[in-house]
Amino acid sequence: MSFWRKIAGLAARKVDEADCDVCPPGLPGEDPAFSTAVTALGAKLAKADGQAQSSEYDTFHAVFQAEPGSEGNIRRLYQLARQTTRGFEGYARRLRKRYGTCPQVLEDVLDGLFHIAASDGVVTADELAYLERVGELFGLSPxxxxxxxxxxxxxxNDDPYVILGVAADASDTEVRDAWRAQLSEAHPDRARSRGLPAEFVEVAEAKAAAINAAYDQISRERRSISVGVA
Structure with a gap:
């Protein structure tokens, strides 16, 4: 049975199933509390920019697909939840409490919400704040x-991770290795050794400086995050 089908009737009562401390066995899709919270978060995201368009449900449904037999229940809960963004933090906290030991599940949910927000080509500051807050409540790393x-x-283009060519959540070792590799390739001495004109050496110097600055920025940000977590 689809987890969307199990959602039937849950909108009318408190989701006590979410009040447990152990990640439930089986697939998240088989958990009514999961499906209720995901639907509510998707609906309230639609309201985050101040206006909830009916077409946004189509995008939600495309990401978190419902079986034909349960779509009516999903749509009713979605329409109810999208009236206001109030309460979204409670749903996010419930998901973290239930799936905190399964962070990939929570990341997948946030990934889907990002997809929904970006589907119309514009992500407002309010939507971004909503998504970042959900990620924080999920306990995901910044x-x-x-x-x-x-x-x-x-x-x-000036994002330090873009400059080093690594993902924002790459390990410290991966970041350091990328920095060293890029710095070695861009080092001005390599341009000089190849007998390139002075302007090429100047370009290499500027690139090396940008690589060093990117690594320094990442290091500072990660120290700040580490202190904040501690």
């Missing part, structure tokens, strides 16, 4: 949220 944001919305 670097994971940053990677998802870059995946769906793109990253600025």
């Amino acid at each position: 670097l994971t949220v940053r990677r998802l944001k870059a995946t769906h919305l793109g990253a600025a």
Whole structure:
């Protein structure tokens, strides 16, 4: 049975099933509490920019597909939840409490929400704040949220992770290795050794400086996150 079918009737009562501390066995899709919370979060995201369009349900349904027999129940809950963004934090906390030991499940949910937000080509500041807050409530690393944001919305050309060519949640070792490799390739001495003109050496110097600055920025940000977590 689809988890969407199991959602029937849950909108009318409190989801006590969410109040447990152990990640439930089986697939999340078989968990009514999961499906209720995901539907509510998707619906309230639609309201985050101040207006909930009926077409946004189509996008939600495309990401979190419902079986034909349960779509009516999903749509009714979605329409109810999208009236306001109030309460979204409670749903996010419930999911973390239930799936905190399964962070990939929570990341997949946030990934789907990012996809929904970006589907119309515009992600407002309010929608982004909503998504970042959900990620925080899920207990996901800020670097994971940053990677998802870059995946769906793109990253600025001056983003330090773009400069080093690594994902925002790459390990410290991966970041350091990328920095060393890029710095070795761009080092001005390589341009000099190849006998290139002075302007090429200047370009190499600027690139090396940008690589070092990117690595320094990432290091500072990660130290700040580490202190914040501690």
